[in-house]
Amino acid sequence: MADEPLSAGAVARRLGVAVTTLRTWHQRYGLGPSQHVPGHHRRYTPADLARLEVMRKLTAEGVSPAEAARWAKQSPAVSPALEQRLRAGVGRDGGGQTIPVGRAGPAARGLARAAMRLDSTAISGAISHALATDGVIATWESLLRPVLFGIGERHAATAGLIEVEHLMSRCVSEAFSAVASRGRPTGPARILLSCADEEQHTLPLEALAAALAEAGVAYRTLGARVPVAALIEAVNRTGPAAVAVWSHTRATADPGQLSALLAMPRRPLLVLAAGPGWRAETLPAGVVRPVDLAEAVSLALAVRDSLDQSTGD
Amino acid sequence: MADEPLSAGAVARRLGVAVTTLRTWHQRYGLGPSQHVPGHHRRYTPADLARLEVMRKLTAEGVSPAEAARWAKQSPAVSPALEQRLRAGVGRDGGGQTIPVGRAGPAARGLARAAMRLDSTAISGAISHALATDGVIATWESLLRPVLFGIGERHAATAGLIEVEHLMSRCVSEAFSAVASRGRPTGPARILLSCADEEQHTLPLEALAAALAEAGVAYRTLGARVPVAALIEAVNRTGPAAVAVWSHTRATADPGQLSALLAMPRRPLLVLAAGPGWRAETLPAGVVRPVDLAEAVSLALAVRDSLDQSTGD
DNA sequence: AATTCGACGCAGCAATCGACGCAACTCGTA
DNA sequence: TACGAGTTGCGTCGATTGCTGCGTCGAATT
Numbered sequence: 001m002a003d004e005p006l007s008a009g010a011v012a013r014r015l016g017v018a019v020t021t022l023r024t025w026h027q028r029y030g031l032g033p034s035q036h037v038p039g040h041h042r043r044y045t046p047a048d049l050a051r052l053e054v055m056r057k058l059t060a061e062g063v064s065p066a067e068a069a070r071w072a073k074q075s076p077a078v079s080p081a082l083e084q085r086l087r088a089g090v091g092r093d094g095g096g097q098t099i100p101v102g103r104a105g106p107a108a109r110g111l112a113r114a115a116m117r118l119d120s121t122a123i124s125g126a127i128s129h130a131l132a133t134d135g136v137i138a139t140w141e142s143l144l145r146p147v148l149f150g151i152g153e154r155h156a157a158t159a160g161l162i163e164v165e166h167l168m169s170r171c172v173s174e175a176f177s178a179v180a181s182r183g184r185p186t187g188p189a190r191i192l193l194s195c196a197d198e199e200q201h202t203l204p205l206e207a208l209a210a211a212l213a214e215a216g217v218a219y220r221t222l223g224a225r226v227p228v229a230a231l232i233e234a235v236n237r238t239g240p241a242a243v244a245v246w247s248h249t250r251a252t253a254d255p256g257q258l259s260a261l262l263a264m265p266r267r268p269l270l271v272l273a274a275g276p277g278w279r280a281e282t283l284p285a286g287v288v289r290p291v292d293l294a295e296a297v298s299l300a301l302a303v304r305d306s307l308d309q310s311t312g313d
Numbered sequence: 314m315a316d317e318p319l320s321a322g323a324v325a326r327r328l329g330v331a332v333t334t335l336r337t338w339h340q341r342y343g344l345g346p347s348q349h350v351p352g353h354h355r356r357y358t359p360a361d362l363a364r365l366e367v368m369r370k371l372t373a374e375g376v377s378p379a380e381a382a383r384w385a386k387q388s389p390a391v392s393p394a395l396e397q398r399l400r401a402g403v404g405r406d407g408g409g410q411t412i413p414v415g416r417a418g419p420a421a422r423g424l425a426r427a428a429m430r431l432d433s434t435a436i437s438g439a440i441s442h443a444l445a446t447d448g449v450i451a452t453w454e455s456l457l458r459p460v461l462f463g464i465g466e467r468h469a470a471t472a473g474l475i476e477v478e479h480l481m482s483r484c485v486s487e488a489f490s491a492v493a494s495r496g497r498p499t500g501p502a503r504i505l506l507s508c509a510d511e512e513q514h515t516l517p518l519e520a521l522a523a524a525l526a527e528a529g530v531a532y533r534t535l536g537a538r539v540p541v542a543a544l545i546e547a548v549n550r551t552g553p554a555a556v557a558v559w560s561h562t563r564a565t566a567d568p569g570q571l572s573a574l575l576a577m578p579r580r581p582l583l584v585l586a587a588g589p590g591w592r593a594e595t596l597p598a599g600v601v602r603p604v605d606l607a608e609a610v611s612l613a614l615a616v617r618d619s620l621d622q623s624t625g626d
Numbered sequence: 627a628a629t630t631c632g633a634c635g636c637a638g639c640a641a642t643c644g645a646c647g648c649a650a651c652t653c654g655t656a
Numbered sequence: 657t658a659c660g661a662g663t664t665g666c667g668t669c670g671a672t673t674g675c676t677g678c679g680t681c682g683a684a685t686t
Contacts (some may be wrong), residue, residue: 005631007629008629008630008631009589009629010628017677017678018677018678018679019629019630019678019679020678020679020680021676021677021678023630023631023632024676024677024678025677027632028675028676038631038632039631039632039684039685040630040684040685040686041629041630041631041685041686042630042631060645064640064675065675065676065677066675066676118533118535118547118550118551120533120534124494147327160541162538162539162543163535163536163539163543163544163547164548166535166536166537166538166539167534167535167536169536169589170490170534170536173486173490174487174490174493174494177486177487177490177491178490178491179481180487181437181487181491188327189433216441220431220432220433220480221480221483222431222476222479222480223479223480223482223483224479225475225479226475226476227475230474230475230476231476233476234431237326237329237331237431238326238329238431239323239326239327290444293437320641321640321641321642322641322642323642330665330666331665331666331667332642332666333665333666333667333668334664334665334666336642336643337664337665337666338665340645341663341664351643351644352643352644352672353641353642353643353672353673353674354641354642354643354672354673354674355643376663377663378663378665379663379664422651422652513653521656598630620669
């Protein structure tokens with residue numbers, strides 16, 4: 001890109017707003033050229049322009065201007081990446097889930113064996129040990145997900161192992177909730193986690209919750225099978241800054257749920273479509289689709305940081 | 314922290330109450346922004362917010378709103394000792410958008426209120442406090458069951474509150490699992506807990522599990538929706554002395570499941586038909602039907618003791 | 627000469643205000 | 657057991673407030 005500073009008129013024309021609006025944004029929200037001598041003309045650097053692009057995009061999506069300005073001001077590094085993603089929608093398509101349990105290492109094998117034995121003590125022990133050693137994200141990606149997937153595959157093939165699956169789920173759930181109850185939240189919960197309508201799989205969402213708790217982020221969880229009306233209602237009542245909706249299969253991935261969120265009077269700043277159910281091309285604009293747990297966590301962190309100022313305490 | 318004054322909507326969202334409720338609190342109890350010109354918008358300072366937090370905290374514990382407001386108004390912080398006394402609660406208590414808990418006491422009312430606000434922190438806190446103070450059985454019978462029943466009734470009547478139900482279930486489940494993980498079992502697990510086929514309600518079974526853990530009894534849980542074949546298979550593999558099968562509604566209470574257990578080659582000593590789904594006259598002979606949680610626990614204890622005697626292990 | 631600056635004002639719109647009422651729950655009483 | 661009284665959260669309504677984008681004006685900058 002060109003690195004020559006732009007005049008106010010040029011920037012205004014490029015953004016599609018009036019010149020006076022740029023001035024207003026500067027003096028009302030402090031969103032202007034980083035270097036500006038009062039009385040002299042404003043010269044916008046590319047970085048300043050990027051900030052304004054974020055501002056324009058967010059306001060165009062219905063975010064309150066004051067809040068949009070706060071977001072735009074305090075995200076010099078995050079905003080370009082996020083903006084990129086907002087436009088492109090996705091990175092990779094959800095593939096690569098063909099990992100056999102064997103490839104996931106000896107820990108996974110031991111866990112799977114304990115599950116077969118219905119040995120809940122050993123299962124819980126292995127999981128909590130891994131969580132304490134490697135953290136939530138690594139444990140989920142390289143231990144729990146492979147084992148759960150393996151059990152699910154066997155279950156589908158042999159129509160058996162239902163007890164194993166249940167027991168395993170329960171132990172994982174317990175381990176996550178233990179992590180969640182250990183972390184102390186700072187400030188109010190501005191992030192809402194929910195399953196899609198009819199979606200029954202909760203574990204990935206609990207993994208996200210545990211990861212957030214591990215990072216010290218406060219959140220709310222709604223759980224499985226959340227009807228659209230209930231989700232809207234919950235967002236209305238709690239007014240979160242970000243909402244993550246999990247969908248495991250395409251059958252539960254109705255994009256209308258996300259559109260409904262975006263169309264709300266006070267819509268959340270960030271809407272995350274999480275899970276392999278969602279299809280990139282059917283997602284409404286303005287929805288972010290994280291590819292894995294780590295990305296979902298980092299996005300949530302970005303929202304938390306940018307809102308610390310406005311929500312304060 | 315940030316001392317930026319908050320609007321009424323922002324405060325309402327943060328506390329989880331409606332905007333109109335904030336106004337009501339202001340004009341009924343005088344609990345509002347310290348500086349407020351009639352006609353102008355309310356601007357809540359951090360100090361005002363702190364007062365409201367006290368209000369919310371006290372009501373979440375079952376204190377009558379009028380009294381809670383009196384305390385919140387004249388105290389920057391509430392000492393734990395006085396808080397205890399307030400919880401005894403006198404004066405009438407009204408309704409609004411609440412959950413009927415009947416005569417279950419102020420603790421149940423507070424829990425129900427926290428659930429309505431989707432305040433998982435308050436919910437978990439209240440539950441674990443009750444568990445630590447009164448034990449699993451008393452907490453289940455006089456706190457959790459009434460509230461869960463109330464939510465369920467409301468949910469059936471209004472077709473709403475699904476989020477509340479899910480969140481509450483999750484918090485209860487977490488609290489029980491915390492109890493279960495604290496208790497150290499003595500000896501091998503000779504008691505198997507399972508849901509009936511197609512039965513989805515797990516919470517009562519988890520209550521039983523927690524109560525057993527509290528009593529130092531080792532057990533195994535299979536979870537929800539256990540097909541008969543899976544149950545038989547699990548009994549075969551683990552050879553328990555007692556099996557409890559939970560059924561919540563008649564639809565899931567197929568006596569054949571129990572007969573199958575009794576007909577096994579090495580049948581369990583005791584088969585418990587737990588839950589309101591079972592009908593006494595259709596149960597096969599040799600099946601015991603406990604009327605409440607306490608009885609189920611004492612039966613399990615009796616089995617454990619008789620085993621200790623005979624095997625001398 | 628063409629822009630842009632700071633200051634001021636205005637119109638549209640969303641949020642909020644005060645007032646009122648409803649529904650639901652609890653408790654005391656019959 | 658049923659019913660009225662007292663409480664309380666919250667929805668609704670018409671009016672008001674305050675935020676927001678932008679036009680205008682005289683002076684300063686480029």
